Amino acid sequence: MGDVVIRVEKLGKKFRIGAIDKNQTLRDRIAEAAMAPFRSRSHRTEEETTIWALRDVSFEVRRGEVLGIIGRNGAGKSTLLKVLSRITRPTTGFAEVHGTVASLLEVGTGFHPELTGRENVFLSGAVLGMRRREIAAKFAEIVAFAEVERFIDTPVKRYSSGMYLRLAFAVAAFLEPQILIVDEVLAVGDLDFQKRCLGKMDAVARTGRTVLLVSHNMAAIRTLSSRVLWMESGGMRMDGEPSAVVPDYAGQGSSKGQEVIDLTRALRSGRRMGSVRLKVLSFNGGKPVHHGERATVEVTFEARDEARDVVVGVGINTVEGVRILSIDSDNGSAPVRVKAGAVLVARAHIEHLDLAPGRYLVDCAVRRSDGAMLDLIVGAGTMTVEPGSGTSPLFVRYGGGWRPALIWELEEVPASPRPAANAPSSQEAVR
Ligand SMILES: Nc1ncnc2c1ncn2[C@@H]1O[C@H](COP(=O)(O)OP(=O)(O)OP(=O)(O)O)[C@@H](O)[C@H]1O
Ligand SMILES: [Mg+2]
Incomplete structure (x- = not known):
């Protein structure tokens, strides 16, 4: 096993809920303001208005590990990846990351909307500390993987969501960061692209790079990961072999009812x-x-x-x-x-x-x-x-996956006469 490349210690991240989110639209803000007088705030305490998206999370990742991170919606997976990618600051604890990181997150892939696909590829490479020549050597592969040849000189703000994500993934995976961090890339794109993404992540892992991968797709997690971290309510519930963690996670349901x-x-x-x-x-x-x-x-x-x-x-x-x-x-x-x-x-x-x-x-x-x-x-x-x-x-x-309402009939039929054991077969009888 390689050296420790990520060390997370007692990491905590507190969010204020109800705080204005920069990503909110004007409509949301107007609705928010209009509703404000009808909400009672007087008895709200600090506890009620904040949420610990991460609490007391500690773990280490060694070079070459492929760490799958799983957990229900809101478990804190994306928040953890954002802290590791230095997009959000932790409230408590710290995260040490050694090496260049390329991340594909739900926000901030680092693409500039006004720049063309080509310009963004070079910009991303520069951010990773690559020389122009090194980026140029990867350029054709990136464009081919993302299948954006025709649009490579168009500003990325005109890209369809699929094109944007394909290029973002190709940039993150092909620019050879030491650590690749990917949040639910398999949620996007058609099956063919998902397959190619899986193949590429596998290839990246085989070159000894470290990969952190969040997904709800348990088949992908099992295939790719060398280790799985199961997060629950901002904390760590389980950390271990995929063959041990995934079935436990998949098997736990609440008999109290469904989530809304x-x-x-x-x-x-x-x-x-x-x-x-x-x-x-x-x-x-x-x-x-x-x-x-x-x-x-x-x-x-x-x-x-x-x-x-x-x-x-x-x-x-x-x-x-x-x-x-x-x-x-x-x-x-x-x-x-x-x-x-x-x-x-x-x-x-x-x-x-x-x-x-x-x-x-x-x-x-x-x-x-x-x-x-x-x-x-x-x-x-x-x-x-x-x-x-x-x-x-x-x-x-x-089991079986599907069981319709069935109508069964059980009927006794006359037993057919059995041929005697020493009787000649019908063929022999003809001769
Ligand atoms: N900017 C924010 N402001 C307030 N609360 C936030 C913010 N970002 C995340 N949260 C909250 O923090 C918790 C963890 O969110 P996070 O996005 O990390 O979950 P997740 O495990 O990635 O879930 P999912 O599977 O749905 O992607 C959630 O309760 C979420 O509502
Ligand atoms: Mg998420």
């Missing part, structure tokens, strides 16, 4: 989406979901601008990331038009939930019926299906 998932801070799969914002996702309003019984999926979203032909979709995946069910509103209802500023709740009623008991990863999206993405959150949260009143114990044990 706040989507307002979740990582978006594109920076250019914005006319529609997903806000909340819930199953059975937070109550338990049972196999074979009625289930309700509820998605709340806000239209910042008018949008037409809107379709809401919820994708249910196994913890390994395999999609097994899509609940789309164009299946059962016509696409809708939404007015600017409207907040909508879309509710899907499933009469008979045929999904096997277990834990599932959920994606959430608002699209136009022609497929154009308006907002997309991959790995928005998890859903746990509990056994229902009619679920047989054998089924829970022997």
Whole structure:
């Protein structure tokens, strides 16, 4: 094992909640100001208005390790990566990082919107301390990987979300930083790009570089990581071999019910989406979901601008990331038009939930019926299906992913006469 390249000690990060966020839009701020008189602040204490996104986190990473970081939404994963990338300062403790770092985070990939793709590649290289010649030697590979040849001299603010992310990933991965930090890159892009990302991260790790990777995709975490850190409520819950940590994480569900998932801070799969914002996702309003019984999926979203032909979709995946069910509103209802500023709740009623008991990863999206993405959150949260009143114990044990209501018939049929053991076969009888 190599030397220690990252040392984190008693790291804590406190956020004030309700503080004005620089990323807020004007509309949010006006709404905030308008609502202020109706909120009682008088009895609020310091504890109620702050949140420890990280608390008492200590660990070391050695050169060449590929550290997968997992945990539920809001566990503190992105905050940890931001502290390590020096985008946010810790409130307590410290993080020592030895070596050049390239990070791909939900904010601040370091791209300048007004500069072209080409200019941003060179700027990023310069930030990593590379010489122009060294960057030029990597340039063709980066552009080819990102598939942005035609747009390389266009300002990146005109890029589609997919193009932007492909280039950002290529820059981070190909400019050969000593430490590569990636937050949920697999949330973005098509399957082909995800596969290539995985391949590239694997290749980076094989050259002995250190990789820190956050993902909700357990298959990717298991394949890539040499070690997994499971974060919970800002702290560390488990640290160890992927084969030990991932099943524990995937297996723990709460029988108390579902999370009502706040989507307002979740990582978006594109920076250019914005006319529609997903806000909340819930199953059975937070109550338990049972196999074979009625289930309700509820998605709340806000239209910042008018949008037409809107379709809401919820994708249910196994913890390994395999999609097994899509609940789309164009299946059962016509696409809708939404007015600017409207907040909508879309509710899907499933009469008979045929999904096997277990834990599932959920994606959430608002699209136009022609497929154009308006907002997309991959790995928005998890859903746990509990056994229902009619679920047989054998089924829970022997499983399968899907169990519809079945109608079985059992009928006794006349036993067919058995040929005697020494009788000649029919062929021999003909001869
Ligand atoms: N700028 C901020 N201001 C206030 N609270 C914040 C800020 N950034 C994060 N938080 C809060 O800190 C906690 C940890 O957030 P973080 O983004 O690190 O979670 P995460 O593990 O990356 O979750 P996800 O899986 O949804 O990406 C959350 O409760 C979040 O709401
Ligand atoms: Mg995050």
